[in-house]
Amino acid sequence: MDFQFSEEQSMLRDTLARYLADHYAFEARRAAAQSAAGWRPDCWRAFARDLGILGAAFPEHLGGLGGLDSGAVEHMVVMEQLGRHLVLEPYLGTVVLGGNALLHGSPELAAQWIPAIIGGEATVGWAHAEPASRYCRHDVQASATRQGDGYRLSGHKHAVAGAPFASHLLVSARSSGARRDQRGISLFWIARDTPGVTLREYPTFDGQRAAEVLLDNVQVPASQRIGAEGEALALIEQLCDHAMVALAAEANGAMARMLADTIDYARQRKQFGVPIGTFQVLQHRMADMYMQLEQSVALTQVAAMQAASAAPVRAQSACAAKIQAGQAGAFVGQGAVQIHGGMGVTEELAVGHYFKRVTAIDLQFGSAEHHLRRYADLLYPAGAAA
Numbered sequence: 001m002d003f004q005f006s007e008e009q010s011m012l013r014d015t016l017a018r019y020l021a022d023h024y025a026f027e028a029r030r031a032a033a034q035s036a037a038g039w040r041p042d043c044w045r046a047f048a049r050d051l052g053i054l055g056a057a058f059p060e061h062l063g064g065l066g067g068l069d070s071g072a073v074e075h076m077v078v079m080e081q082l083g084r085h086l087v088l089e090p091y092l093g094t095v096v097l098g099g100n101a102l103l104h105g106s107p108e109l110a111a112q113w114i115p116a117i118i119g120g121e122a123t124v125g126w127a128h129a130e131p132a133s134r135y136c137r138h139d140v141q142a143s144a145t146r147q148g149d150g151y152r153l154s155g156h157k158h159a160v161a162g163a164p165f166a167s168h169l170l171v172s173a174r175s176s177g178a179r180r181d182q183r184g185i186s187l188f189w190i191a192r193d194t195p196g197v198t199l200r201e202y203p204t205f206d207g208q209r210a211a212e213v214l215l216d217n218v219q220v221p222a223s224q225r226i227g228a229e230g231e232a233l234a235l236i237e238q239l240c241d242h243a244m245v246a247l248a249a250e251a252n253g254a255m256a257r258m259l260a261d262t263i264d265y266a267r268q269r270k271q272f273g274v275p276i277g278t279f280q281v282l283q284h285r286m287a288d289m290y291m292q293l294e295q296s297v298a299l300t301q302v303a304a305m306q307a308a309s310a311a312p313v314r315a316q317s318a319c320a321a322k323i324q325a326g327q328a329g330a331f332v333g334q335g336a337v338q339i340h341g342g343m344g345v346t347e348e349l350a351v352g353h354y355f356k357r358v359t360a361i362d363l364q365f366g367s368a369e370h371h372l373r374r375y376a377d378l379l380y381p382a383g384a385a386a
Contacts, residue, residue, distance in 0.1 A: 003301050008065070009077050012056055016081045019051055024085040026350045032088055033207035039088040039165055047089065048120025053078055054095055055118035058103065062114045071100070072242055072307030076249040076300060083253025086350075086357055088208060090123050090162035096246045097239050098124030101170055101187060105226035105235050109189055113168075125166035125192070126243075127157035127213045128236065135366040137240060138233055140185050142215060144173035150221040153188065153196075156214055161364070163211035164201040166192055171215065175230045187232040189224045206360040207353060234311075241318035242307055244365050248300040248325035251361045254354045255293045255329060258336040261351050262286060265340055282339060289335045292328035299324045312378060319375040326368030329358030 005013065023043065032040045048054045056078065057071025058064025075096050082091060099117050102110040116122035133139040142155020153173050163169065168191055175184040190197065196218035199211040227235055263286060266277030276282055303321035306313055333355035337344035345352045362368055 003298075005073075005077065009073060012053065012074065013077045013081060015051055016053055016078060017084075019046065020081060020085040020087070024087060026086070026353075029086050029088065030207075030347075030353070033203075037165070038203070038209040039090070041165075043087075044089045044123075045120050047091075048118065054091075054120060057095065058099060058114055058118060062103075062110065063118045064114070072245055072304040075242070075246045076304040079246045079249040080253040080256075083250035083255075083357070084257045086207070086254070086353060090125070090166065092243060092246055092250075093126045093162045093166065094122070094124040096243055097126045098122075098168070098170055100239055100242060101226055101235065102189070104238065105187065105232070106189075109224070109226065113189070122168055123162065123166045125160045125163035125169045125211075125213070126239075127160045127163070127169045127171045128240075129158045129160075130156060131158045133158075135370050137236055138185065140172050140174045142171070142173040144175055144186055144188070144220075146175075147219070150219060151186075151188070151225070153190075153215045153218040153220055156212065158212060159210050160213050161204075161208065161210050163192075163199055163213060164209045168192060169197070169213060170226075171213075172232065172236060173215075183233075184230045185232045185236070186229050187226040187235065188220050189226055190218065190220055194218055194220070204360060206356040208360070237311065237315070240365055241314050244318045244322040244371075245300060245303040245307060247361050247364055248296065248303065248321040251325040251329050251358050252293065252297050252300055254358050254361075255289075255296065255332040258332055258351055258354045258358075259286070259289050259293060261354075262289070262336045262339050276339070285335050285339065289332045292324075292331045296321070296324045296328040316375060316378050319371040319378065322366065323368045323371045323375065325358075326362035326371075329362055333358050 052065060055064035057074040060066045078091060094117055099114055102114055113122055130139070130141055142153065142157065144151045144153050153171065155173060157171065168189060171188045171190050172185055173188065175186060196216045198214040198216065201209060201211045204210050226232065263277070266282055266286065267275050269276050299321045303317040306317040336351045337355055340349065340351055343349050366374070
């Protein structure tokens with residue numbers, strides 16, 4: 001398998017890396033996270049208009065740069081750089097989830113809204129999880145009741161990342177009367193300011209923003225349904241697997257930054273008159289951190305390259321990448337904090353914030369423990385011949 005980036009992908013990575021190095025210093029990020037807005041709209045506009053990264057994975061006929069297959073490799077390239085700088089802007093919800101949902105589920109909505117996503121004018125919150133669903137993708141209790149030529153949606157969506165600054169929400173709901181199994185789930189594209197949509201906003205422990213989304217008889221025309229009625233689960237599965245790979249890439253970027261900061265600190269911090277980086281036990285620990293990171297990078301690359309494969313292959317590779325990213329994130333984060341000593345958990349030092357972010361990533365779309373079980377189920381399906 002060829003792990004080399006194309007010339008266009010390398011240019012995308014280098015351009016974004018230079019911009020973030022110049023405009024997204026840790027103190028600027030920290031100030032944005034503590035501000036009333038919770039993000040940096042000026043950077044989002046720059047992503048769209050100056051760098052063009054929001055369109056890198058979309059086809060040219062919609063105004064994009066023509067990403068290959070599912071665009072997963074382009075998403076991986078972008079998300080790794082965003083992870084290196086703890087970027088707050090909603091690339092995952094808007095481009096990876098929102099854009100792909102429109103692209104693969106509704107050509108009409110894609111033609112209308114993907115240019116707005118590429119231009120930075122539309123941002124998206126992924127409103128699928130519910131308070132009682134944990135990581136079960138088909139446990140949807142929000143209801144979609146037919147009314148005339150549209151639907152009436154009611155329900156409660158939990159921990160919707162980026163919702164406080166989203167212009168639109170992607171909402172899953174079950175058709176009225178459908179059983180609580182894998183059938184009957186639809187996906188809807190809803191403007192955040194639609195009457196009946198209420199957000200309860202809050203900050204998350206990693207410095208980002210999320211919200212509980214309450215739907216109270218929200219009127220949605222049938223034209224805003226993505227795909228066929230009651231047939232959205234396969235698309236939701238695909239989107240969640242793509243999001244897992246993108247999050248693994250973000251974790252890789254954060255781990256790379258933690259490792260680099262830890263090595264620099266170990267070269268400067270002295271005990272007994274010598275840098276602590278000369279101590280063999282710490283050298284071994286940092287070498288182990290490096291190996292964990294490299295394994296995560298390799299599995300993420302495999303998952304990105306298999307994102308357009310058949311569902312079982314895609315799901316297994318996405319699980320493997322998410323498992324390793326979660327386990328490696330804990331190992332690298334703990335090592336970075338321990339080698340930094342008490343400074344590692346202070347608000348002023350970046351390493352603690354990176355550790356919080358990789359911890360949050362492990363909990364998004366299923367923890368490492370959850371996906372270990374899912375991987376085993378995919379590899380050995382129930383009822384399969386021994």
